[in-house]
Amino acid sequence: MRHCTLVLLVCCLLFIRDTLGQRIIHYTQSDELVEMGSYARYFEDTSNQLTHQQVSRLPDSRYADSPDKILNLGFTPSRIWLKWDIHNQTNEPVYAVLEAQDIDYIDAYVVGEDTTYFVETGVLRPFANRYFGTNSIVLYLGKAPKQLYIALKDMNGLVLPIKLGTVRPVMHKVYRETMINAFVIGVMALIALFSFFMYVSLRDRTFLLYALHVVFSALTLLTFEGYLFDLLWRDMPYMNNGINSSLIRLGTLLTSIAFSAAFLNISAVRPYMVRAYQGVALLAIGVVVAKIMGIQRAEMAFNVIVLVTFLSFLGVGFWLYRRGFRPARFYLLGWGIYIVEILLLILTLFNVISFDHVFTYYGYQIGAVCQATLLTFAVMDRINTLRDGIRQAQELALKRLEENEQLMARHNEVLEKQLQRSESSPTDDLQQLLRMIRDEREKVKKIPIPTLEGVLLFTAEDIVRIEAMGSYSTVHFTNRKEMVASRSIAEFEQVLADHDLFFKVHKSHMVNLNYIMKYRRGEGGTLVMTDGSEVDVARRVKPDFLKKMGLEN
Structure with missing residues (x-):
């Protein structure tokens, strides 16, 4: 009896150990998406050479538990392997949807009772490798998956929100994100076209610089969300090698500097700052070149340059607003919201804050559409301010002209009276002279x-x-x-x-x-x-x- 009790106790302890040691995802509700990040365990392959078969044979002790709901693996040259144990308790197939669309290499190994396969995907792999033909990467896990292994490698920061669900909630999420991104891109396209039209009409280069900035901001969003790969070069994955993305983001920074300098008229109020911004532009170009050459830390340095530059825009705009430059109010609002969202995104890359709320998950979309809208108000307000100045100058010139005309009229009247007094019955020549004076007075x-x-x-x-x-x-x-x-x-x-x-x-x-x-x-x-x-x-x-x-x- 004592022996049976001891065996039962050992079995219970082993069960508790296994239950606590294994982070098994029990999927029970077919209409919900489950966040997979907190159930993940990860292994860093510093050699970048291990195959999925070798990784699947590694003991659990080689894996570390993920501390966050959203996987944030930071900047690393290694390949990161993630592992999940999954128990699907519904009668429908389940899918894993990866919500980061710009990761270079993604290797997925699915082990299940009804399906086992290995797939290589990511932005540097053919688009045809994706299970669904969308910008979001979706993995089919079958009805009875046991383990899911995913390997990630990217020259930028590795932040990976990943969810588990059946086809309905997965497709609903993909559709919702597509609609949000389509709305944001539509707003930015309209603003860019409007700004270009205003440039053609008014020949104010501020509108042209702003239109270019909005275009580059929209291209940045399209790059992050994987739409350029989806829409333009499905058969050319090498176009996603990071060079295009870096050049587009550089274009966004350079056009923002040019637009802000023109809008705030920095060359007139603070000429030395123009040289400072030129130096920042050259530094950013050098950092992007270093990133293209494969220097890992260059991405972090570029993010710091972007953040410091945008913060300087706020400082200069606030200073000018305090000095009475009215259009700076919308400028401050636009850049303020945009910079806050960029700051939140950068803090998520450095693993300071989580990626699991709306202001970080949709941070760039919120910042971009608010910035584009408010800066449009700022540019139009600037035009109205300039028009008010021109109108006031014209009114002053008109007032002076009227004063001159009144003075000339009084002089002509005095001259007429003197001519009439000089001869009581004016001659024909004198009458002709008087008519000429009246005609000239009407002409001027x-x-x-x-x-x-x-x-x-x-x-x-x-x-x-x-x-x-x-x-x-x-x-x-x-x-x-x-x-x-x-x-x-x-x-x-x-x-x-x-x-x-x-x-x-x-x-x-x-x-x-x-x-x-x-x-x-x-x-x-x-x-x-x-x-x-x-x-x-x-x-x-x-x-x-x-x-x-x-x-x-």
């Missing part, structure tokens, strides 16, 4: 026409007629061109009260009397202008018009 008198872009000045000789258009007006010129003015015809009537050449013949029309080619009699009558247009004369103003034109008889 400018008519201000406000538009959405500012205030433009024209002489009376340039304008044929003014046509009402609600609270706006359409000004028709002698060259058969027209322009919409942000002033009603009633306001034009007040402005042109001192101009004898203009007459309001209808509630919706003012005409220049010098450009009337023909008058047709009628209830009110019709005017034929030199530009070929016909303008009706209102019955109530017909007597005054005929008197003005000397056509009373």
Whole structure:
């Protein structure tokens, strides 16, 4: 009896040891995804030579337990082998979905009762090796998997969220991520097109630099999510060798420096900072070259350069905002959110924080779309600020011009009075001189026409007629061109009260009397202008018009 009790106790202890020692995934709910990271054990193959058969024969003591839900293996030149023990308690096949799409080499070895196979995949392997033809790598484990071995090797930081589930939750997750990424890329594409259109329209290079920055940011996201491989070069995995990714990220950094320098006008407010940013750009180029040559630490150095550069943008923007540069507020918001998300991503690569919440998992998407949207507001606000400055300068110039015209008019009046006093009955020559003075006074008198872009000045000789258009007006010129003015015809009537050449013949029309080619009699009558247009004369103003034109008889 004592012997049986001892045997039973030993069996219980062995069972407890095995249960605690083995981190078995018991998958029970077919509509859920299970995080696999906390169940993983890993082994570092420093030789990079072990095969999957050799690794599968290693004792459990060679493996170390993963401390996190999200596998974060840091920067290492070794190949990392991961091992899981899986018990599927549903009647459906299960799958493992790897949510990091930019890992260079992924070797998977599945051991199960109904399926056992080995597959080589990753971004440097043919796209056809993937079980599903999507940017996310999905491994088929069968209905009764026992062990799953995955080997990872990448020149960048190894961060691998991986989940287990049946086909429905797996495909739902892939679909949801595709929709989120499509939305982000769509927003960035629209912003890039809008910025390029504004550059073509206004010839402001700030819009061009911003459009290029948004394009490179979108390409960075497409690279991280594996869409460039999926959409552009499925048959050319060598295109994912890290060079393209590094060059795209370098382009994102360089365009951000060029855009920020132009937007904040750093060359004018802090010229020495332009040289400092040029030095940062050269340093970043050198680090990327080192990374392409295979120096492992270059990736970490590049991330530090990016973070320090973006933080400097915040510092300069805040300084300018304190000095009254209004557009810097949206600039600060855009870069602030973007930098916070980039900082979170970098901290996950250094294993400081976890990768299992929305602000790190979708960090780049959140930062990119917020930055693109808010910086668009910043650029437009900058344009409005510049327009306000131009408008104020034009108003000041217009005020000075009006003062000069008033001074010239007073001088002409004094000259007329002196000429009239010099001879009580003016001769023909004197009358001709007086007419010339009046004509010249009309010629130099400018008519201000406000538009959405500012205030433009024209002489009376340039304008044929003014046509009402609600609270706006359409000004028709002698060259058969027209322009919409942000002033009603009633306001034009007040402005042109001192101009004898203009007459309001209808509630919706003012005409220049010098450009009337023909008058047709009628209830009110019709005017034929030199530009070929016909303008009706209102019955109530017909007597005054005929008197003005000397056509009373």
